[in-house]
Amino acid sequence: xxxxxxxxxxxxxxxxxxxxxxxxxxxxxxxxxxxxxxxxxxxxxxxxxx
Numbered sequence: 001x002x003x004x005x006x007x008x009x010x011x012x013x014x015x016x017x018x019x020x021x022x023x024x025x026x027x028x029x030x031x032x033x034x035x036x037x038x039x040x041x042x043x044x045x046x047x048x049x050x
Contacts, residue, residue, distance in 0.1 A: 004028045004038045011035060018048055
């Protein structure tokens with residue numbers, strides 16, 4: 001898996017809407033219909049529908 005990137009402002013808003021803290025998550029894939037994020041410390045993967 002590639003290294004995650006810091007989320008943009010729009011991505012941070014999407015992460016907040018799901019109830020997660022955007023400071024703890026990195027974006028690994030940014031697809032049109034999904035946002036794949038990885039936790040900074042644990043490496044846990046989550047998919048946010050778009």
